[in-house]
Amino acid sequence: MADTITRPAEGPRSTHGTDTAERVPTVIADRVDIVYRVNGTGAGRGTATAALNRILRRKKTEKAAGVRRVHAVRNVSFTAYRGEAIGLIGTNGSGKSTLLKAVAGLLPVENGRIYTDGQPSLLGVNAALMSDLTGERNVFLGGLAMGMSRDQVRERYQEIVDFSGINEKGDFITLPMRTYSSGMAARLRFSIAAAKDHDVLLVDEALATGDRSFQKRSEARIRELRKHAGTVFLVSHNNKSIRDTCDRVLWLERGELRMDGPTADVLKEYEKFTGGKK
Numbered sequence: 177m178a179d180t181i182t183r184p185a186e187g188p189r190s191t192h193g194t195d196t197a198e199r200v201p202t203v204i205a206d207r208v209d210i211v212y213r214v215n216g217t218g219a220g221r222g223t224a225t226a227a228l229n230r231i232l233r234r235k236k237t238e239k240a241a242g243v244r245r246v247h248a249v250r251n252v253s254f255t256a257y258r259g260e261a262i263g264l265i266g267t268n269g270s271g272k273s274t275l276l277k278a279v280a281g282l283l284p285v286e287n288g289r290i291y292t293d294g295q296p297s298l299l300g301v302n303a304a305l306m307s308d309l310t311g312e313r314n315v316f317l318g319g320l321a322m323g324m325s326r327d328q329v330r331e332r333y334q335e336i337v338d339f340s341g342i343n344e345k346g347d348f349i350t351l352p353m354r355t356y357s358s359g360m361a362a363r364l365r366f367s368i369a370a371a372k373d374h375d376v377l378l379v380d381e382a383l384a385t386g387d388r389s390f391q392k393r394s395e396a397r398i399r400e401l402r403k404h405a406g407t408v409f410l411v412s413h414n415n416k417s418i419r420d421t422c423d424r425v426l427w428l429e430r431g432e433l434r435m436d437g438p439t440a441d442v443l444k445e446y447e448k449f450t451g452g453k454k
C-alpha cells in the first residue's frame with residue numbers, strides 16, 4: 177500500500193520538468209520491487225488434492241507448492257512533482273501497468289516504498305463501471321466512487337457527457353454500457369475521471385482507444401489538470417500522445433527503469449531501441 181507524504185514543503189530536487197523554486201513532490205518511489213505470485217503452476221495443478229496439499233503444507237517453499245513468482249518491477253526509484261505530466265513507456269510486459277497499480281495502492285510492493293500526496297486515482301481501461309447500468313447511472317457511480325457528492329456529479333453531468341461525445345451519434349447515454357463499443361466505453365471512463373481535479377491522476381492507455389478528435393480533447397484536459405497543480409501519469413504505446421502530453425518520461429524495460437528524463441531525449445532512445453518512430 178502506498179504511504180502518504182507528510183512533509184511536502186521541501187522535497188528532493190530533480191533535473192526534470194518545470195524548474196520552480198518550490199517543487200512539491202507528489203509521488204516518491206524508493207527502490208520498489210513488485211512480485212506477482214501465481215498459484216497452481218506445479219504438478220497436479222487445479223485438482224482438489226493439489227489445493228488441499230497447499231492448505232495443509234503451508235510452510236513448504238513457494239516453489240515446492242507450485243507457486244511461480246513473476247518479478248514485474250525491479251528496484252525502481254523516481255520522484256514526481258506537482259505540475260508534471262509523466263509518460264510511462266516500455267515494450268509489452270515491461271511493468272508499466274503494474275507500477276501504476278502500485279502507485280494507486282492497488283498492489284503491495286515486495287521491497288521499497290511508495291509515498292504519495294493524497295490518494296492517486298487510477299483511470300484504467302478496466303476501471304470498474306457496471307456494464308448492465310446505463311451510461312448515465314455509471315457517470316453517477318463513477319463520480320461517487322471518486323468521492324464527489326451527488327450534487328457535484330449532477331453539476332458536472334452534462335459536461336461529462338458532452339466531453340465523452342457519447343451522445344454525438346444518438347441518445348446512447350441512456351443505454352446500458354454493454355451496448356457501447358470498447359472505444360465509447362473508454363471515452364466515458366476517461367470523461368468521468370477527468371471531471372475531477374486529481375492530486376495524482378494515473379491514466380492507463382485510455383487515450384489510445386478514442387478517435388483522433390477525442391484524443392485531442394483528452395490531451396487538452398490533461399494539460400488543464402496539470403495546471404490545477406496535479407500530477408498526471410500516462411501509460412501509452414502511442415509515442416505521439418506521449419510527446420504531445422508529457423514533459424518527462426520514465427522508460428521501463430523488463431521491470432527496470434532504463435531511462436528517466438525529458439520526453440524528447442527518452443523517446444529518441446526508445447525509438448532507437450524499438451526500431452523506428454510511432
Ligand SMILES: Nc1ncnc2c1ncn2[C@@H]1O[C@H](COP(=O)(O)OP(=O)(O)OP(=O)(O)O)[C@@H](O)[C@H]1O
Nearest residue numbers: 212214246248266267268269270271272273274275
Ligand atoms: N496478475 C498477474 N499475475 C502474474 N503476472 C502478471 C500479472 N499481471 C502482470 N503480470 C506480469 O508482470 C509483467 C509486467 O506486466 P505489466 O502488465 O505491468 O506490463 P505492461 O508494461 O503494462 O505491458 P503492456 O504494454 O503489454 O500493457 C509481465 O511479465 C506480466 O506477465
